[in-house]
Amino acid sequence: MEMQQYFRSNEREIIEDMKRLVIAESPSLQKELADQCKDVLQGMFKSYFGKKAEEIEMAEVGNHLKFTYGNATEQVLLVGHYDTVWDQGVIAYRETSDKIYGPGILDMKASLISAIWLLKYVDEFNLSLSKKIVLFINSDEEIGSTTSRPFLEAEAAKSIAAFILEPPVVGSGDVKTARKGTAKYLLTLEGRSAHAGNNPQEGVSAIKEAAKQILDIEGLTDYDKGTTLNVGMIQGGGKLNVVPNEAHLGIDVRAATTKEQRKIDDYFEEIKPHDERVHIKVEGGINRPPMERTKQTAQLFGIAKEEAHEIGVDLHEAKVGGASDGNFTAPLVRTLDGLGLVGEGIHAESEHIEKEHIIERFTLLTKTVLEVIEEC
Structure with a gap:
């Protein structure tokens, strides 16, 4: 048949x-x-x-x-x-x-x-x-x-x-x-809280650092190479009169080649804060290779x-x-x-x-x- x-x-x-x-x-x-x-x-x-x-x-x-x-x-x-x-x-x-x-x-x-x-x-x-x-x-x-x-x-x-x-x-x-290969990263940014009215200069804003990191991270997107980075989650702060001491970012990464995927992974392993008083903890990594x-x-x-x-x-x-x-x-x-x-x-x-x-x-x-x- x-x-x-x-x-x-x-x-x-x-x-x-x-x-x-x-x-x-x-x-x-x-x-x-x-x-x-x-x-x-x-x-x-x-x-x-x-x-x-x-x-x-x-x-x-x-x-x-x-x-x-x-x-x-x-x-x-x-x-x-x-x-x-x-x-x-x-x-x-x-x-x-x-x-x-x-x-x-x-x-x-x-x-x-x-x-x-x-x-x-x-x-x-x-x-x-x-x-x-x-x-x-x-x-x-x-x-x-x-x-x-x-x-x-x-x-x-x-x-x-x-x-x-x-x-x-x-x-x-x-x-x-x-x-494309996939990777996911979770960044925890730790600063220092302070009263936003009385002594804001003593605080270190984790949200301010996170904002700068978002621009850096999404700036790594290269459509010609098939590399995309998407900050899909942001959390941080709470009370409006407190300088936020903690923020969190979640990032999805897609890369068309192993070379590009490893380059982005190296970036997160070596990531540095704009404000040296902020500590950045990185979790996650590559899930699937291209x-x-x-x-x-x-x-x-x-x-x-x-x-x-x-x-x-x-x-x-x-x-x-x-x-x-x-x-x-x-x-x-x-x-x-x-x-x-x-x-x-x-x-x-x-x-x-x-x-x-x-x-x-x-x-x-x-x-x-x-x-x-x-x-x-």
């Missing part, structure tokens, strides 16, 4: 799998709920393949899953997450004639189903694979992949290619060949583009500012991101996927992965 026809003939069952996974709500920081969602995935693995995924037990987040299909020495890696940003009960699953809504359906539970059905297609047609397929699903991507990162990187280091199941670019369906476009990335995209052409899709690539687990795999193995389902509303109550693209994206993922396995 032709691949697209296979997925099309099973579309109702595919949508039912999506529904089962979406209604098993899985907020990142609610382990009990997350593990219930994990159990739904385990039920699918057991039902479709006769075995469950390996579980990596976690104390405070849901257990991570690693499902291996095949026995070859070399492997390709598929990466997804089952945690969502949604608290339980905020939005409900619902289906219309052309869309399916629900918490995490676009980011990225529908895409997890596409990976499972890729394996199901291989299994049902008893396809011979020269490389095994490892599907790694974590439970903490939305909060930085702190506990899963070592396992992700270990699998990436053993792989010949990695495919990230995040959604494509909204509106275009473009896959992602580059992502996913830089390389020659190897371009080759991987070229394969995906050719496979898309065969099913009538004109596929393009994009560089984006948001981060994903592809930022962790890319320094270790050529990585292609954005192979998930098409839709809109990530992290919004309107989150949905578009039905008309389900079969197209399932086919694109399957054809691309199988072609890479054969070519490499």
Whole structure:
């Protein structure tokens, strides 16, 4: 049976799998709920393949899953997450004639189903694979992949290619060949309080220092290099007749290259006050390294583009500012991101996927992965 026809003939069952996974709500920081969602995935693995995924037990987040299909020495890696940003009960699953809504359906539970059905297609047609397929699903991507990162990187280091199941670019369906790296910093500025009327000259204003630091920090933004710094939080002071002795700044940093990211990190490590009487404490640092476009990335995209052409899709690539687990795999193995389902509303109550693209994206993922396995 032709691949697209296979997925099309099973579309109702595919949508039912999506529904089962979406209604098993899985907020990142609610382990009990997350593990219930994990159990739904385990039920699918057991039902479709006769075995469950390996579980990596976690104390405070849901257990991570690693499902291996095949026995070859070399492997390709598929990466997804089952945690969502949604608290339980905020939005409900619902289906219309052309869309399916629900918490995490676009980011990225529908895409997890596409990976499972890729394996199901291989299994049902008893396809011979020269490389095994490892599907790694974590439970903490939305909060930085702190506990899963070592396992992700270990699998990436053993792989010949990695495919990230995040959604494509909204509106275009473009896959992602580059992502900015991310870093976050919290600055605590300590000055000295004094009465603002009687003896203001004895005070050292932490807010005044913070204002100068904000101008310095945001002045480091360089759009040509893809580097942005955003002071997204400021706190300090209290009573209007007191020189404020403390202020806090929160900064989000995005950088397109490792060189730029390290330069900004060095800046915060060496930051100096304008007023030497102020003490600055810096917390935080780099979270995700940049996913830089390389020659190897371009080759991987070229394969995906050719496979898309065969099913009538004109596929393009994009560089984006948001981060994903592809930022962790890319320094270790050529990585292609954005192979998930098409839709809109990530992290919004309107989150949905578009039905008309389900079969197209399932086919694109399957054809691309199988072609890479054969070519490499």
